[in-house]
Amino acid sequence: AQSVTQLDSQVPVFEEAPVELRCNYSSSVSVYLFWYVQYPNQGLQLLLKYLSGSTLVESINGFEAEFNKSQTSFHLRKPSVHISDTAEYFCAVSAPGGSYIPTFGRGTSLIVHP
Amino acid sequence: GAGVSQSPSNKVTEKGKDVELRCDPISGHTALYWYRQSLGQGLEFLIYFQGNSAPDKSGLPSDRFSAERTGGSVSTLTIQRTQQEDSAVYLCASSLDPNYEQYFGPGTRLTVT
16 A cells, blocks of 8 residues: 655745645555645646656646655655645555555645735 | 536535435546545545446445446435535546546535534
8 A cells, every 4th residue: 555645734935936845655566646736616636747757747837846766755846936826735646556546645735925 | 628527516405415416527537536525634535436336435434425337437426314524525536547647526515504
């Protein structure tokens, strides 16, 4: 079985500042990793994913995450945040060949202040 | 193309009543998931369908909860004899492959009074 830990429940930051949302996972097998974003009163939507290949993955709105196997991490970063990035962010892991149930972290609330 | 849709978007019901929540997944997606999200909480897995069968029902919180999927498409989550602790947002997601990314619906907000 796999598990996901999002170390920060809430991250306040000022607009145009950089941000890092942390995600650590544990698994006995190889994994796929995902970040989802949930805007207020909406469902979750995929932000970016790591399946294989380059360990650095990017989204269309400036977020990036790096798969670090040795540290079992998949932290999400953005060099300069906007007010519109205020949302809940969920890290998730699935184990191909294992359970078909992905495991989600408890979420990190990113609050961007003007 | 159409995404995952859920109905109703909001449901207010009295304690003890039964409710049905509907999910229309993306066409061709064989995997379908139901989750529950309580205020300020993460996602609680309820049930997973592959086609019409449910290989994993481990997340259903009690025997008052049941779900079915027909024609490999629409799914219905039924809660019998609702309790106040059932109040939450119920999210449905579908996926082309169970290990790949999921596409979520907007959710049904259930309030039990």
